[in-house]
Amino acid sequence: MPEKTYDHNEIELKWHERWAAEPALYQAEENSSKPKYYVLEMLPYPSGALHIGHIRNYSIGDALARYMWMRGYNVLHPMGWDAFGLPAENAAIQNKRPPREWTLSNIEKMKRTHRRFAFSYDWDREVTTCEPDYYRWNQWFFLRMLEKGLAYRKQALVNWCNLCATVLANEQVVDGCCWRHESTPVEQRALDQWFLRTTAYADELLQDIGLLEGTWPDRVLTMQRNWIGKSEGAEVDFQIEGYGPVRVFTTRIDTIYGATCMILAPGHDLVSTLGDEAKAAAKRMIDAAAQQGPGDVEKEGFDTGLKAVNPFSGERVPVWVGNFVLMGYGTGAIMAVPAHDQRDFEFCRKYGIRILPVIRPADGEIPNVDAMQEASGEYGIVENSGPYSGMTSEKARAEMAAFAEQQGFGKTAVTFRIKDWGVSRQRYWGTPIPVIHCEKCGVVPVPDDQLPVVLPRQIQITGKGRSPLDEVPEFVNVDCPRCGGPARRETDTMDTFVDSSWYFYRYCDAKNSNAPFDKAKIDYWFPIDQYIGGVEHAILHLIYSRFWTKMMRDIGLITNAEPVRKLFTQGMVLANGMKMSKSKGNVVDAIGVAESHGADTARLFALFAAPPERDMDWTETGVEGIHRFLGRVYRFATRNIGMPGGDGSADTKILRKLHQVLRRITQDFDQRWHFNTSIAAMMELVNEAYLEEQNLSAAAMQQTIEILTFLLAPFAPYLAQELWEEQGKTGAVFKQPWPAFNEEMARETEVEIPVQVNGKIRSRLTVAAGLDKAGLEQAALADEKVQALIAGKTVVKVIAVPDKLLNIVVK
RNA sequence: GCCCGGGUGGCGAAAUCGGCAGACGCAACGGACUUAAAAUCCGUUAUCCGGCAACGGGUGUGCGGGUUCAAUUCCCGCCCCGGGCACCA
Structure with a gap:
């Protein structure tokens, strides 16, 4: 056949049209005897x-x-x-x-x-x-979770912009301010919101990470473990005079004799019983915390004037409120042990609160308070701790927790960092949460047979108010499914992570x-x-x-x-070394690349430029290189299909390469997924085919073209299909069986062996593949250059690795 | 601060189990074809020194040590870049 020019548009649009007429092409089989792959x-x-x-x-x-x-x-x-x-x-x-x-x-x-x-x-x-036939099942699942107590309602803080008069999503908060009003700080407001009880599964989610080991990337598993953040310790009640018990969570109950104050989160229940000045100060802390980005934040706090009694030592310690104590973790209250916790140390030093060391290193002295530069967080021997003095930290932890439990003022406890999943969004474009609020009956689930609760389509979105759905009376005003009285529909919608969860x-x-x-x-x-x-x-x-x-x-x-x-x-795709982003205006549009260079080229380049787990750089010249390669393949195939062929003097050589490449790509798929090397291997094959084009018999040529077509099929579907047709074949090329490589045919007959003397390459030998150690040694010692180098020296050792290398150690 | 990745030519990268560092591609340069250019095809290209040359010798995988006949690969200690988490008691 005469050579044809590679015109990607002609080939791709032709098949695009044919495939559009074949809806079953990519359909999975319903009752298949084949093994499944999802x-x-x-x-x-x-x-x-x-x-x-x-x-x-x-x-x-x-x-x-x-x-x-x-x-x-x-x-x-x-x-x-x-x-x-x-x-x-x-x-x-x-x-x-x-x-x-x-x-x-x-x-x-x-x-x-x-x-x-x-x-x-x-x-x-x-x-x-976003279509009701999908999101109705979000609602259905929500109702099932409501029945099981896995969905519940509680007050939680949201970001609020006073100028917009609306709730902001976290991604609409920029540097603590509203994205549309850059000088308006975001406030925190408490609203009733819906939560899913992910914490009920915290332990299992952590445990089952074990099932994913080896098949999920380690770093993902590590991130999940940290996110779940299981931590084992104890909870202990401190009696607060004039208030009652306040419970703290600690992983270091062994240091409890060193607790010199109690610190509450600004959102702690007790704070609401304090005076106006204290409440205002706490509110300021909460808003400030929402505005600050990550980074080191100065510890702030104030003394409530209250005193708490340490249940172990009986000591009275001051009760503070501190900005670094989180309401959402543990009990929202801590015992501060400044001698043995760095955060407590910084706080207490700043406010002049007493520091009392109670742990000494197993082989050292108890820290000297005046000389302390930082807290010592290590385990050691417990001191100044009543009956527990002299115990190891480990032993004291167990005994103290047991004592607290026996006395009824505490217990061993496990705390997770992971929180319940807040799914309420004060937004329009999401799944309506299927409940109705009735004054008489309270929260009433929408009955299953009334699902889906359909999102109204005709709606003005103003960007104001608690939620857009609040402004739609036809949606909001309903009859209570239980008592039939007037009621209001829930207007929060679900987090979109619900959609993608199943x-x-x-x-x-x-x-x-x-x-x-x-x-x-x-x-x-x-x-x-x-x-x-x-x-x-x-x-x-x-x-x-x-x-x-x-x-x-x-x-x-x-x-x-x-x-x-x-x-x-x-990995990510960078454009000319820079992260793609709308603001930089360097986002490379896919359809443009398909038009200019073809879908096959774009797909192949996306895999060629780097191994898939790494970040890759998208460059115009690189894309052109791949396009050139596909053109080389196409021209080579079209001008050789059905041709009489040469004398076959290079047949063995090309078939060897063919099977080597086939082996490489098969292994890349089965094990490594380094498709960049798969594609490089195809290029090597094509380069060799070009050099030997005149020396291949017709049979070897046709086999080369056919296997190359199969190798391309997963990567460049258009070109592979076109070549398949050019070879007079019918049917989808990607439904043909993947060719098996033949280890025998892939084997080299001769190999070049580098010969080292004292680890430096001094000569090269061409020997039969598989030549054993003795044969290699003999051949090397017969080599002139080697003989010259070892003359007059003692051969200490000869290391021979068949098919790889030979090293002669001399003195 | 903690936890992951990564660091190899002018650039993207390869070397799969400790055995020839730089496959393949880009860029650059040279040649063929052409009136010319594009396209295409064929070459050269880590670096330094010596040589007209074939060639020979040295250095080289972030830095410093170590193990080994042999280290991009293993071990110890650092530096730099990217990502994630960030007061989690």
């Missing part, structure tokens, strides 16, 4: 356009999906839209476009891009989280209108075999998803304990 990429937020960061994520998943098809698996590869969220509301305020309309048109546009890139999604299973289950049964999904389908497809996404979701999304799975298991919907067997976190 590969999933994180669903995108429909912001309006796919960028190359998305393309990288999907190119990894798509290569894997296609490879697994070729390996004979029944592959489930779905995609959907994380379609609720704040940007749609902002767009509504700015362009007066309804959020749903804006969102759906974005989805339409992005889906076209997805198709242009030929990602192999089963669009029949598409999930769009969407991958819905893919298995996306059109079910009677249940979130059918259990048998979950049993077949779950767990997800491979989940691929950005590391930025290592904590929240993936912990919530794990929580949701355990919750669904406990209400009998599923049997698996974990949703995801293997997790892969890919």
Whole structure:
């Protein structure tokens, strides 16, 4: 055949059209005898356009999906839209476009891009989280959790901007101020809000990290462990004169004789019983804490004038309020042991509170208070501690906790850093929380048969008020389902992390209108075999998803304990060395690259520029290099298909290379996922094929072209399919069996062995592959250069590694 | 401060189990083709020293030590860059 020029648009648009007419191409089989494989990429937020960061994520998943098809698996590869969220509301305020309309048109546009890139999604299973057929199940789950006590309501602080007169999401708070009013500090207001009891699963979420070891990245597991933050210690009551007991949590009950004051969080219940001045000071601390970013903050506090009694020593100590004591952790109150805790030390030094050391190192003296520069947090021997003096810290911890429990003023206790999940959002564009507030009956769940509670579509979003839904009387005013009297609908909507906590289950049964999904389908497809996404979701999304799975298991919907067997976190994409961002204006749009260089080129480059777990740099010249490579492949194949061929003198050589490359790429898929080296290997093969083009027999040439087509199939689907057709074949190339490599054919017959003398390379020998140690040694010692170098010296040792190297040690 | 990554040519990177450092690509340079250019094809390209040259010798994977016949790879101590967490009692 005559050589053809590589015109990516011609090839890609042709197949794009043909594939559009084949809806079953990427569908998973319903009753398959093949083993299943569920590969999933994180669903995108429909912001309006796919960028190359998305393309990288999907190119990894798509290569894997296609490879697994070729390996004979029944592959489930779905995609959907994380379609609720704040940007749609902002767009509504700015362009007066309804959020749903804006969102759906974005989805339409992005889906076209997805198709242009030929990602192999089963669009029949598409999930769009902002549509009632999806979010009704959010509501259904919420009601189940309400029944089980896993959903509950309590007061919590929200960010409030006085100028906007509205609640701000955390991401709308910039440097402690409102994003639209940069000089207006955000205030903290207490509102009744809905929470999911993730803490009920804290222990199991921590325990089951063990199940993920080896298949999830270690750093993700570490981050989750830290996030859950289990800490074991004790709770102890201190009696406060004129108030009652206040409970503290401590991991160091062994230091309790050194407690020289008690410090309360500014939000602690006791503070509300204090005078106006103290309450105002505490409020200032709370607002200041919300405004400060991360970093070192000066410790502040004030004396309440109250005294607390240490239940162990009987000593009376002052009660303070301190800005560094967190209400959301432990009991919101601590005993300060300045001698043995750095934070307490800094606080007490600043305010002149007594410092009393009670621990000495096992082999040292108790610290001298006047010389102390910092607290000593180490375990040691307990001193000045009544009957516990002389014990090790470990022993004292156990005995003191037991004593407290026996006396009824304390107990051993475990505290978690992870908090219950606040799911209330004072927003429009989210799942309505399905409850009704009745004056007579209180909080009444919406009955299941009245789901979904549909989000009203005709609504003015003003950006003011407690919540946009508050302004919609048709939505708010309802009859109480229990007593029939007038009642108000809940106007908070759910956090969008709810949507993404279970969407991958819905893919298995996306059109079910009677249940979130059918259990048998979950049993077949779950767990997800491979989940691929950005590391930025290592904590929240993936912990919530794990929580949701355990919750669904406990209400009998599923049997698996974990949703995801293997997790892969890919690196970021930089544009010319810089992080892509809208503000810098350097976001590389995916569809533009597809038009200028082709989808195949973009996909291949996304995998070639760096190993997938690392950050990669997107450069125009690099993209062009890949485009050149694909052109080389295409021209080579088209001009050689069906040609008579040469004398075959290079057949052995090219077939050896072919099998070496095949082995390399197969291993890259099965073990390492370093697709950059897979692609480099294909380039090596093509380079060699160019050099030997005239010396290949027709049979070797056709085999080279065919296998190269298979190798390209997971990475460059358009070109691979086109070459498949050029070779006169029919059917989808990615449904053909992946070729097996032949170890025999991949083996080199001759190898070059570097010969070292005292570790420096002095000569090279070409020997038969597999030559043993003795043979190598003999060949090396016969070498002229080697002989010259070792002449007159004593050979101490000869290290021979067959097929690798030989080292002669002389003196 | 704590916990992870990472540091290799002009650049992105490779070296999979301790065995030839720099595969592959980019950029640059040279050659072929062309009236010319683009495209394409073929080469050269870590660095220093000696040589007209073939070639020979030295140095080199952030820095300093160590183990080893042999270290980008293992161990100890530092430096720098990126990310996460950040008063969690």
